[in-house]
Amino acid sequence: MVDYKCFSxxxxxxxxxxxxxxxxxxxxxxxxxxxRTSITKVKAR
Ligand SMILES: [Zn+2]
Structure with a gap:
């Protein structure tokens, strides 16, 4: 299942x-x- 996100x-x-x-x-x-196409992974340092 793919969830979409509203840009507004x-x-x-x-x-x-x-x-x-x-x-x-x-x-x-x-x-x-x-x-999901533009997921930015944040690494905790
Ligand atoms: Zn909306």
């Missing part, structure tokens, strides 16, 4: 909702991206 309100949107409506259910924004 930065809330996590389930992909099942994306298939129905290609927009954020919270703010209605169409700017939704996959956070």
């Amino acid at each position: 309100c930065s809330k996590t949107v389930a992909d099942t909702y994306i298939k129905k409506k290609v927009r954020c259910p919270y703010c209605g924004s169409r700017l939704i991206f996959k956070p």
